[in-house]
Amino acid sequence: GQNIDQPTEMTATEGAIVQINCTYQTSGFNGLFWYQQHAGEAPTFLSYNVLDGLEEKGRFSSFLSRSKGYSYLLLKELQMKDSASYLCAVRDPLALIFGKGTTLSVSS
Amino acid sequence: KAGVTQTPRYLIKTRGQQVTLSCSPISGHRSVSWYQQTPGQGLQFLFEYFSETQRNKGNFPGRFSGRQFSNSRSEMNVSTLELGDSALYLCASSWPLGQKNTEAFFGQGTRLTVV
Numbered sequence: 536g537q538n539i540d541q542p543t544e545m546t547a548t549e550g551a552i553v554q555i556n557c558t559y560q561t562s563g564f565n566g567l568f569w570y571q572q573h574a575g576e577a578p579t580f581l582s583y584n585v586l587d588g589l590e591e592k593g594r595f596s597s598f599l600s601r602s603k604g605y606s607y608l609l610l611k612e613l614q615m616k617d618s619a620s621y622l623c624a625v626r627d628p629l630a631l632i633f634g635k636g637t638t639l640s641v642s643s
Numbered sequence: 644k645a646g647v648t649q650t651p652r653y654l655i656k657t658r659g660q661q662v663t664l665s666c667s668p669i670s671g672h673r674s675v676s677w678y679q680q681t682p683g684q685g686l687q688f689l690f691e692y693f694s695e696t697q698r699n700k701g702n703f704p705g706r707f708s709g710r711q712f713s714n715s716r717s718e719m720n721v722s723t724l725e726l727g728d729s730a731l732y733l734c735a736s737s738w739p740l741g742q743k744n745t746e747a748f749f750g751q752g753t754r755l756t757v758v
Binding site: 635 | 647676678684685686687688691693698699701733735745746747748749750751752
């Protein structure tokens, strides 16, 4: 079966650091993706991990542990515009399977 | 380079009708996937087409079907519409010719309302 879990909602303040966790159980694994989706807009690609470890891209970092079926997205120096839904997705291997998303609210 | 284009953007249909949604992928991308997004269920995988062949299908009833043309454009069809089919339908393209497959690029979606 396929199961991708992430928290439903998170809140944080401007300038803070937030970590969004994702655990997965899938029949295959060809990489893990994080997407950002603002209300009423299409999801946009943030990061991709296929090997264990940390991938850093500016204020955003993503970590993967394949043996634990675990990933996290780290957002630093939070800004109001980071308020959005963050989607964890696993390529399994022909389809990209998504979790239900984590809605992040950033307040001043 | 043009992005993924979905038409129409908004659609209102009556129960029992059928609907066809269209997706034009990024030029050179060979794979098109379709997703249904609802507030309670998130993004749910419908099916994926690659070079005109359906390679994978999600857990949706047979009323949901699709196809891909030789130019990689794709259509999905929903017959005998039900109220529960109201959702945002997203199309994603990936797998550029001659390149390693990485991220999928999404279109703006078609917002379908069934009344």
